[in-house]
Amino acid sequence: MKKSLKNKEKTQKKRKKYDIFKKISIFFNKLIFPDDIKCVFCGRDIPSFYEKPYCSNCEKLLPKNDGKRCLICDEPIGNEAVICDHCQKNKRYFKKARAPFLYKDLVRKSLLSYKSDNKRYLAKGYAIIIAKEIKGWKIDLITYVPMTKRKEKERSFNQSKLLAKNLAKILNLPCLETLEKVSETKSQKTLNYLERQKNLLSVFNLKDKELVKNKNVLIVDDIITTCATLNTCAKILSKHANNIFVCALARNALKKEENENVEL
Ligand SMILES: [Zn+2]
Numbered sequence: 537m538k539k540s541l542k543n544k545e546k547t548q549k550k551r552k553k554y555d556i557f558k559k560i561s562i563f564f565n566k567l568i569f570p571d572d573i574k575c576v577f578c579g580r581d582i583p584s585f586y587e588k589p590y591c592s593n594c595e596k597l598l599p600k601n602d603g604k605r606c607l608i609c610d611e612p613i614g615n616e617a618v619i620c621d622h623c624q625k626n627k628r629y630f631k632k633a634r635a636p637f638l639y640k641d642l643v644r645k646s647l648l649s650y651k652s653d654n655k656r657y658l659a660k661g662y663a664i665i666i667a668k669e670i671k672g673w674k675i676d677l678i679t680y681v682p683m684t685k686r687k688e689k690e691r692s693f694n695q696s697k698l699l700a701k702n703l704a705k706i707l708n709l710p711c712l713e714t715l716e717k718v719s720e721t722k723s724q725k726t727l728n729y730l731e732r733q734k735n736l737l738s739v740f741n742l743k744d745k746e747l748v749k750n751k752n753v754l755i756v757d758d759i760i761t762t763c764a765t766l767n768t769c770a771k772i773l774s775k776h777a778n779n780i781f782v783c784a785l786a787r788n789a790l791k792k793e794e795n796e797n798v799e800l
């Protein structure tokens with residue numbers, strides 16, 4: 537008994553030390569990389585961060601999602617269709633999604649670093665880019681895809697939440713946690729379409745319907761992959777909200793063979 541108490545104390549001490557170390561590293565990170573003068577993709581100094589938070593070099597190389605795309609989910613499409621196969625087959629609970637980049641090259645590298653290397657300062661630049669892309673959208677409220685409390689503690693921050701907060705500041709809109717994630721998402725691989733939907737629906741809860749009642753809600757995420765999670769969040773919110781919109785920094789363009797098996 538005593539031994540386990542001692543162990544617990546030891547772990548708590550270790551955790552505290554780790555938290556202090558993390559805070560110090562964030563502080564120095566901010567000193568070395570002030571969040572409003574560096575290109576969000578390569579770290580070079582740039583003259584007008586608030587106009588364009590990336591350098592002219594990166595601009596030439598950025599994988600922009602500006603080709604032919606689905607009118608609903610913003611997925612690049614190779615044929616003459618205006619709505620992609622996924623959106624034709626499955627009901628979308630959001631009106632429109634927008635992601636200015638494709639999830640590859642410089643953008644993928646930057647987003648991975650944002651999450652794994654704790655580069656929280658990048659959220660401001662990402663938010664500036666997204667704000668320009670969704671200009672004119674009529675939104676009352678910003679929200680984000682939540683993490684379980686345990687995962688958020690483990691990761692130390694929720695990348696979607698931080699992005700949503702920065703975007704809300706720019707657009708002068710409220711940012712609220714409207715959903716909660718009550719358990720981790722189980723592997724979807726062995727499930728059929730209906731099972732997958734049920735699986736995802738059981739993972740998220742609406743916190744308070746009054747928060748979103750009759751509002752136009754924007755859900756923010758860092759990457760749109762299959763739309764499965766975002767569509768589930770949109771479905772839950774859409775029971776009470778007016779319109780749901782979705783935005784992210786990057787869109788994962790799926791390969792053809794993945795399209796056939798993936799949750800839609
Ligand atoms: Zn750059």
Ligand SMILES: [Zn+2]
Nearest residue numbers: 606609620623
């Ligand atoms: Zn689509």
